[in-house]
Amino acid sequence: xxxxxxxxxxxxxxxxxxxxxxxxxxxxxxxxxxxxxxxxxxxxxxxxxxxxxxxxxxxxxxxxxxxxxxxxxxxxxxxxxxxxxxxxxxxxx
Numbered sequence: 001x002x003x004x005x006x007x008x009x010x011x012x013x014x015x016x017x018x019x020x021x022x023x024x025x026x027x028x029x030x031x032x033x034x035x036x037x038x039x040x041x042x043x044x045x046x047x048x049x050x051x052x053x054x055x056x057x058x059x060x061x062x063x064x065x066x067x068x069x070x071x072x073x074x075x076x077x078x079x080x081x082x083x084x085x086x087x088x089x090x091x092x093x
Contacts, residue, residue: 010057026058030065034072043069 014020033054037047055065083091 010054014058026055026060027064027068029058030055030060031068031072034069038072038076 011022014022014025030051033051034043037043037051052062052065055062
């Protein structure tokens with residue numbers, strides 16, 4: 001097993017994968033990062049600052065990050081509404 005230092009340039013790593021559409025891959029990565037950062041129920045300012053730095057590296061504007069954040073929140077709310085509708089007595093699992 002090899003160690004990975006994690007200091008490679010993100011855009012270079014992404015460019016090395018011919019299956020990625022770089023125009024949109026950054027947005028998807030930002031969405032995934034927001035979901036991961038908020039999985040514990042908290043999305044704090046330090047996490048957001050790190051995501052904004054990542055967004056800069058991926059050429060994703062802060063405005064787009066804001067829209068993705070809003071989308072993630074709306075989707076979580078809709079998922080919660082769906083769960084409450086389907087399982088009015090509580091989740092079965």
